[in-house]
Amino acid sequence: MEYQDFDFRQSSDDTPVVKTSIDEPPAWPKLIAAGVLVIAVAVTGYLVFRNRGPAAPASAPAATPAPAPTDAASPLGADVAPIDLPPLDQSDDVVRGLVKELSSNPAVAAWLTTKNLIRNFTVVVTNIAAGEPAAGRVPALRPSGGFQVEGRGEDLSINSRSYARYLPLATAASSIDPQGAAKLYSQLKPRIEDAYKELGLPNSTFDQTLERAIVTLLKTPVPEGRVPIQPSAAVNYRFADPALEKLTPSQKLLIRFGPDNQRAVQTSLRNIALALGIPPERLP
Numbered sequence: 158m159e160y161q162d163f164d165f166r167q168s169s170d171d172t173p174v175v176k177t178s179i180d181e182p183p184a185w186p187k188l189i190a191a192g193v194l195v196i197a198v199a200v201t202g203y204l205v206f207r208n209r210g211p212a213a214p215a216s217a218p219a220a221t222p223a224p225a226p227t228d229a230a231s232p233l234g235a236d237v238a239p240i241d242l243p244p245l246d247q248s249d250d251v252v253r254g255l256v257k258e259l260s261s262n263p264a265v266a267a268w269l270t271t272k273n274l275i276r277n278f279t280v281v282v283t284n285i286a287a288g289e290p291a292a293g294r295v296p297a298l299r300p301s302g303g304f305q306v307e308g309r310g311e312d313l314s315i316n317s318r319s320y321a322r323y324l325p326l327a328t329a330a331s332s333i334d335p336q337g338a339a340k341l342y343s344q345l346k347p348r349i350e351d352a353y354k355e356l357g358l359p360n361s362t363f364d365q366t367l368e369r370a371i372v373t374l375l376k377t378p379v380p381e382g383r384v385p386i387q388p389s390a391a392v393n394y395r396f397a398d399p400a401l402e403k404l405t406p407s408q409k410l411l412i413r414f415g416p417d418n419q420r421a422v423q424t425s426l427r428n429i430a431l432a433l434g435i436p437p438e439r440l441p
Contacts, residue, residue, distance in 0.1 A: 233364040233433040234343030235336065242344075245351045249274050255341050262329040275345060279352040279363065286369035288405040306386065306394070313394070315384045320415025327418035330425045335432035342433060368439070371430045375423055375441040377408040379416050 243251060252274045257266075271277070284290065305316035342349075346363075353363040378401070385397035396402045401412065411419055430440055 231434060232346075233339075233367060233435065234346060235339040235432070237340050237343045239347075240344050242348055245275060245348050248345075248348050252345065255344060258337070262332045263325070275348050276352045276355070279349055280356070282363075282370045283353070283356060283358065283366055285373055285405075285407045286366045288373070290406040311388060313386050313388070315386060315413075317415065319413070320418060323414040323418045327414060327421040330422045333425060333429065335425075335428040338429050339432040339434070367433075368430075368435055371426055371435070372439070372441060373405060374407065374411060374426055375430075377404065377411045377419070377423070379419050379423075380412060381416055384412070 242248060249272055253269045256269060302319075302322055305319045306313045307316040308314055350363055353366070358366075380398075380401065384401075386394040387397045389395050396409070401409070404412070411422065414422065427440060431437060
């Protein structure tokens with residue numbers, strides 16, 4: 158059976174639910190805060206977003222968890238010479254030029270057509286680190302086909318054919334050279350830090366936030382075999398496994414990639430994390 162794609166979210170009372178996307182594009186590209194640009198500028202791939210204006214996005218979390226144990230004396234990134242960077246509002250062309258050197262993957266090219274790349278990257282990484290839904294969508298990168306389930310009545314599970322839709326995104330994440338991503342992060346870091354300051358979040362650096370986001374995604378379990386889901390009166394579906402329902406929105410989205418694609422994204426993430434200088438003992 159084929160259905161509209163759905164978005165796993167947690168309600169305000171901490172009861173995880175699944176919200177159906179009907180009148181707006183599905184929220185899966187938020188995960189590419191888990192798979193496509195964060196890897197390109199150092200988390201998971203090319204964070205995919207819709208265009209935004211120059212103002213600081215309102216979707217940034219109001220508070221941030223305790224900082225990760227990143228050593229302030231050892232900033233993340235590669236040892237590269239600084240480059241001349243334009244102001245944040247004029248940085249998109251520079252980002253496009255540098256990212257194109259890392260990958261010619263179609264998903265990467267699609268992300269590069271959006272605007273405010275550094276600001277959007279910063280907001281989505283921050284939201285992933287805080288366990289909040291990541292903001293933004295790129296309808297052009299929506300997976301082909303609809304979300305599919307199998308089974309009858311309340312004995313339902315995700316149809317494995319749904320996972321094939323995410324193969325191009327996993328391939329995009331895997332196409333990133335870890336050392337190149339770490340170099341890119343260092344080159345763009347002054348403007349990334351400018352964007353992070355706009356969010357007004359105290360008691361943490363963006364390096365700490367980036368590490369926290371990476372660790373969050375690497376901690377996502379990889380379900381093997383059948384993944385049961387349950388109908389919901391308020392929305393369409395939720396995970397039947399309570400442990401999966403307690404995951405953050407970005408972790409739930411990553412599971413929707415399917416086990417093979419999820420492992421590919423997490424492998425790329427780990428390689429990027431190591432290239433950034435995060436000690437292996439701090440990674441799951």
